[in-house]
């Protein structure tokens with residue numbers, strides 16, 4: 001493995017180990033970005049993935065990266081090389097995809113930005129491992145097979161660690177985190193649309209506090 005790949009893997013592992021949960025966020029209004037990220041950090045959830053699903057997502061990343069202390073802001077829903085480069089340019093500290101593609105992996109190889117590509121089958125996880133990715137997103141975690149499926153992957157693929165995301169609830173998170181091959185879980189449950197719309201940052205900080213104390217292996 002190249003030195004650069006090793007450094008990127010070490011960094012994504014560090015980010016994923018900061019807290020048991022990565023907050024997955026859809027930002028509709030850019031002015032929400034900073035207070036929302038501050039609430040998550042205050043609650044003990046520093047890894048914040050802003051999905052590139054809204055027109056303001058890159059501006060939200062830029063604002064959080066420059067104004068929020070103690071945050072590790074990343075870009076989610078990175079679907080192609082253009083998204084990847086735009087995320088890096090906006091100040092994202094990591095990039096996440098629901099899956100992966102050859103072009104996206106090539107773009108990541110040419111960059112210093114830590115990257116968490118997605119897999120949802122043994123074959124996809126093996127292909128990513130072949131390209132040097134020990135840390136992967138397992139998406140969509142619940143519909144793609146759930147806890148039993150990911151647990152079963154640990155036997156033949158013990159070296160691959162997953163951040164499982166997609167359909168995970170506050171109630172189920174602890175069960176996912178108990179798996180030997182789950183390093184963290186991702187979820188949007190920390191930032192419900194109604195609380196964000198109301199600017200209810202204390203309620204979001206409270207959800208983050210509950211997530212931050214979840215036990216993991």
Ligand SMILES: O=C(O)C(=O)C[C@H](O)[C@H](O)COP(=O)(O)O
Pocket residue numbers: 024051052076077078096097098099118139165166167168186187188189
């Ligand atoms: O945007 C990406 O990069 C994704 O892969 C999808 C998100 O991580 C999930 O949509 C979050 O899932 P929920 O917690 O069920 O809302």
